[in-house]
């Protein structure tokens with residue numbers, strides 16, 4: 001089945017009412033038939049609903065549908081993109097371990113990796129996503145995850161996914177790819193050897209800036225990589241917190257299973273059923289929107305490239321861009337999503353331009369149907385030092401745009417008047 005068909009049907013079987021739209025199951029808990037039924041559910045002898053912190057029928061449709069789009073085996077929805085990323089890392093690493101991650105990351109992921117995980121005893125080692133060969137020197141037997149974004153936000157690089165996963169596989173290390181900006185419509189990292197993907201559903205999945213959510217997806221056949229792998233003893237040894245369950249012996253997708261049974265149980269960053277329902281609505285037209293976001297961004301990028309005040313345009317769909325080759329290889333038809341950035345001379349110049357736009361909203365978000373403009377150095381990346389800013393590709397004159405679904409002529413006209421002011 002093609003992706004657009006799955007986006008409308010995967011994961012949902014109509015209930016006895018024949019309900020066309022997926023129902024929103026707003027409930028905290030579920031009645032068990034009897035004590036044995038309850039005991040079987042807790043013992044995983046039977047699968048079913050227990051309590052909405054762990055599972056919910058509406059969220060279940062969202063998870064199954066997203067996994068189908070990504071070409072994965074199973075998914076776990078979370079309360080936010082950040083919790084999906086934290087779960088992916090915490091499900092693989094513990095105190096004393098390290099993870100290797102790209103320098104070019106979303107601001108929240110950078111602070112998570114540099115500061116918060118450190119307080120949990122997990123060290124982060126950074127590599128330049130443009131130089132995958134540098135990963136090898138960072139790996140040791142305590143390395144549990146290689147983490148990077150397929151299309152980086154806000155520096156807009158395209159990762160050479162195959163080069164990175166090849167190194168990870170050589171060492172039996174899990175790769176976690178943040179595929180938020182590319183979405184499964186443009187890029188499916190599992191096809192290039194990735195093990196786990198994470199997304200902020202708050203962006204293109206909802207598509208209209210309606211809700212915060214996240215999702216973690218596990219590829220098919222991940223069990224073989226974890227089974228007997230000394231890096232992941234906690235999947236191979238009895239889990240004392242779950243009456244001695246040995247995950248590799250369970251005939252289910254075990255990465256998401258452990259994240260649900262252990263992390264979602266104890267940390268509770270659950271997707272609200274209402275938000276899951278919003279995300280399901282968004283997925284129905286995600287593929288149509290991604291084409292339009294990409295078209296608009298390409299046209300705007302071409303205009304910006306021709307403007308004398310613009311020093312540099314970062315958009316992987318441009319032939320002049322260093323990421324063009326990777327975009328052609330990893331993204332369907334080379335379509336490169338709605339995110340672009342451009343550089344002007346100074347922080348002052350950037351501030352003037354951002355303030356002069358009328359159609360673009362000054363908002364720290366991406367993936368909305370309405371176009372958004374941001375100045376990362378003063379907002380999302382404000383907590384980073386000048387050195388950290390340069391390392392993750394965010395000079396102070398950088399302006400980021402998330403191209404919405406307005407007419408491209410209007411988007412170009414507004415940025416033109418702001419630049420010419």
Ligand SMILES: *Cc1c(COP(=O)(O)O)cnc(C)c1O
Nearest residue numbers: 080081082106153180200202213
């Ligand atoms: C927004 C974003 C996140 C964080 O997601 P939230 O839903 O806001 O928690 C993570 N990664 C990328 C690439 C993002 O754009």
